[in-house]
Amino acid sequence: MIVTIDGPAGAGKSTAARMLAKRLAFDFLDTGAMYRAVTLAALRSNCDLADQVALSRLLESIRLDMPPGRVHLNGEDVSDAIRTPAVTAASGAIASSPIVRKKLVEWQRQIAAGRDFVCEGRDQGTIVFPDALCKFFLVADPQERARRRHRELTARGETVTFEAILAAQEERDARDAARDIAPMVPAPDAIQLDSTKLTLEEVVDRMEQEVRRRREPPMPPAPPPTPMAPESQESEDPVARIDSTWFKYWHEFLYLPYHFLFTLGFSLRTTGMLNMPKTGPALLVANHQSFLDPLIIGLVARRPLVYLARKTLFRNPLFAWMIRSLNAVPIDQESVGKEGIRTILSQLQRGRPVVVFPEGSRTDDGNMQPFKPGVHLLIKRTQAPIVPVGIAGAYDAWPIWRSYPIPAPLFMPAGPGTISVSLGKPIDSSHYAAMPREQALQELFDRIHAEQQHAEKLRRR
Ligand code: DC
Numbered sequence: 001m002i003v004t005i006d007g008p009a010g011a012g013k014s015t016a017a018r019m020l021a022k023r024l025a026f027d028f029l030d031t032g033a034m035y036r037a038v039t040l041a042a043l044r045s046n047c048d049l050a051d052q053v054a055l056s057r058l059l060e061s062i063r064l065d066m067p068p069g070r071v072h073l074n075g076e077d078v079s080d081a082i083r084t085p086a087v088t089a090a091s092g093a094i095a096s097s098p099i100v101r102k103k104l105v106e107w108q109r110q111i112a113a114g115r116d117f118v119c120e121g122r123d124q125g126t127i128v129f130p131d132a133l134c135k136f137f138l139v140a141d142p143q144e145r146a147r148r149r150h151r152e153l154t155a156r157g158e159t160v161t162f163e164a165i166l167a168a169q170e171e172r173d174a175r176d177a178a179r180d181i182a183p184m185v186p187a188p189d190a191i192q193l194d195s196t197k198l199t200l201e202e203v204v205d206r207m208e209q210e211v212r213r214r215r216e217p218p219m220p221p222a223p224p225p226t227p228m229a230p231e232s233q234e235s236e237d238p239v240a241r242i243d244s245t246w247f248k249y250w251h252e253f254l255y256l257p258y259h260f261l262f263t264l265g266f267s268l269r270t271t272g273m274l275n276m277p278k279t280g281p282a283l284l285v286a287n288h289q290s291f292l293d294p295l296i297i298g299l300v301a302r303r304p305l306v307y308l309a310r311k312t313l314f315r316n317p318l319f320a321w322m323i324r325s326l327n328a329v330p331i332d333q334e335s336v337g338k339e340g341i342r343t344i345l346s347q348l349q350r351g352r353p354v355v356v357f358p359e360g361s362r363t364d365d366g367n368m369q370p371f372k373p374g375v376h377l378l379i380k381r382t383q384a385p386i387v388p389v390g391i392a393g394a395y396d397a398w399p400i401w402r403s404y405p406i407p408a409p410l411f412m413p414a415g416p417g418t419i420s421v422s423l424g425k426p427i428d429s430s431h432y433a434a435m436p437r438e439q440a441l442q443e444l445f446d447r448i449h450a451e452q453q454h455a456e457k458l459r460r461r
Contacts, residue, residue: 001026001116001312002131003211004124007138008173008184010145012195012203016138017120018069019204024118024211025361027400029111031121031128032091033071034104036082037064039094041073043086049093056099066111067401068364085158092172095122096179110403114316122176125187134211137186138203141196145169239327242304242352251304259299262419265407266292266397269458270300272423272451275387278303281348282426283382285375285444286389287368287452288357290398292405292419293391294326297355300389300421306347306354308340336360336374341381348384355389358444366395368452371445376437379444385426388444390451393419393459420459422451 003026005017014030021028041047041062047054065072070079081087094100101123108128112119119128125135140148146166153160176184186192191210195203241247262268276282284305286297294307309328314320329347331339336358347354356378358371379386397417398405408417424447432440 001133001215002112002129003118003207004129004132004135004187004190005118005120005138005207006122006124006126006136006184006186006190008140008145008169008176010149010169011138011140012148012200013120013138015200016195016203016207017118019200020207020211021118023204023208024116026116026118027112027364028068029066029108029117029119030071031104031108031119031124033079033082034064034066034107035091035095035100036087037071037073037078038062038100038104039087039091040078040082042094043090049090049097052097052099055094055097059100059103064107065401067399089168092175095176096181098181101182111401113403114313114319116312122184123182125190126185127182130187134207134214135187135190136207137190137192139192139194141194142166142169142173144196237350238329239306239347239352242306242327243350247304255299255302258295262296262299265409266393267408267418268296268299269418269420269461270422271420271454271458272425273300273302275423275425276301276303277353277385277387277426279351281351281382281384282353282387283344283348283379283384283429284353284355284387284389284423285358285379285448286355287391287448288359288362289366289391289394290362290400290405292394292398293357293362294323294328294355296391296394296419296421297389298326300423301353303353306352308343308354308356336372336378338374341374341378344378345381348382358448362400363395364400366399368445368449371441373437373441375444376432376440379429379432379440382429384429386429386432386444387426388424388447388451390422390424390448390453390455391419392421392452392455393417418459420455422455422458424448424451 003020005013007013017030018028038059042049042055042058045058047058063074070077071082072078105128108119112129125132125137143166146162146169149165149169150160150162193203193206284297284301286293298305304327307326307328308331309323311330311332313323314330329343331343336356344354344356356375358375359369360372363369397408397419406417427447
């Protein structure tokens, strides 16, 4: 799902986009930073900024990575180097280059493919993501924008007059809006917001409201209650096959090659396998580092497990096939929203082990993130044993900002990318039944964190 925020420099796009992404648990892409990074590369290699052939050659030779809030150019963190006045001044020429725009549009689409992103720039709603769920065009009074920029620069110790900033800004606005290719104009279906009179908090409140309204289709009227026929019960259970004998054999059959693959490819180390209940329901609660996590947990649990996955992940047919084969139940929301909790409890009642990631989404910096409050409802309501699971190394192997994993094969152990996983002793869920929410969440967090630390030690051994 894509949300776009376009508009002139200084209207508060970056901060708004970052805040909105955080609230929605989306990722955030600053496309201006990509133009700036290409500008920096061009300046460093003394490339003529108007020479399209030279720029094309330059683009072939560079690699841009966009980890959360940072920009890496050929592996070097250039997040600060791209903010100098020299880069700002030269970025206009780069942003007007058809060859650069073509490449960056392609990279931006690749980065966001199949994921939830708030993308910020000049052409995100018009050119890059014309089908975005929600488009905003954020403006502000030019004087106010120049004042903000002046405050920002003087706080950084730079000496520059307000008038000089205003003049440069007017020139950039005019150039961005008038250029032939991807001019800075609002998409016809964009919502215009003015941050002159609104606080940033208010701007983001409005954006968030609008995104949530569009994301959640109106609830259909509840059907009249009917006695449940056995067939309808079956059709409501997308992973019914998990109980069948053929599936158990199929699972056993796949287990060995997968184990082999992970041991060889990621030097996988596991501990605590005996803590997994051999039969009956279990709620496996794990930290979430990468797309590999479900497979890794499956390998340590040695039983067919049920997962939840957002419906949007089922859009790509190959990926849909893969996660279906992992017994993923499609849901509309994040794993621990109301719908997710209902699904998890009903799967546990069927006697199956279910995996949840209480952080809601993959970590964006390798550290554990706070748990979603809904997790409390889940651990309070379930009667199944709760198994804490800690994963370490999967973020290094496949961080959220990279579109592919880099394995750390068995012959180079203890390096980055090696993965390990630890299963803790099952917790009796009655333990949490009467505990206040904050305390229960904190305690569960600490247990999983302890498993993660344990796994981390194992990985470095
Ligand atoms: O938002 P910013 O100041 O960091 O942008 C840097 C330059 O890139 C600026 O000249 C505008 C241009 N840009 C663009 O043309 N299209 C985008 N999607 C983002 C930025």
